Amino acid sequence: MQKALFPCLAVLLVLFSCGDSSSRPDAEPHVFDVQEFDSLSKAQGAIVDEEYRSDSTLFGKRYYLADTAKVILEFNRQEELQSVHWYNGKGQELWQENYYPSGQRMARFGKSVNEGTGAAYFHGSYTSYYQDGSVKECGEYENNQLLWNVHWESDGRKGDTIIYEYR
Secondary structure, X not given: OHHHHHHHHHHHHHHHHOOOOOOOOOXXXXXXXXXXXXXXXXXXOOEEEEEEOOOOOEEEEEEEEOOOEEEEEEEOOOOOEEEEXXXXXXXXXXXXXXXXXXXXXXXXXXXXXXXXXOOEEEEEEEEEEOOOOOEEEEEEEEOOEEEEEEEEOOOOOEEEEEOOOOO
16 A cells, blocks of 8 residues: 555655746646545545644644655635645655645745754745746745745746845
8 A cells, every 4th residue: 555655645746846947937826726635645545634723613634644744734714725734754844835815826945854853944945926826936945044036026027136144
């Protein structure tokens, strides 16, 4: 069963990470389909744990996918997807995506883990999106610090390159 699960998870990871390009990176609109993910996870034998707020609204879902990964979905009070966190089999967060209330992806961040504390921090590339799915910004983090980013106007014009220096 675990052998069949890993290829499905690898395909999911590739599908969710598509959309970046080195030129004007116009991404296709990307909506995380919670129902499709639910059905695929259940078909692969994932364990799903749901957490509710005191007002009975869904706060989050945790998917335990054998020993290979864990996915956490977080929802706002209207039960609209707010964020997706993907972990490896060691419990280390690999990436995070945030979503607009419409379901469109707002941003995607690479993460890394401090081996001593186990805490995740922003590390690697990130991309943020306009509500129509086109790229708003892309850049890179290193050890929780923004190294650089490039901003695009909503009409596709490239903005200034901004380099942030933290002291």
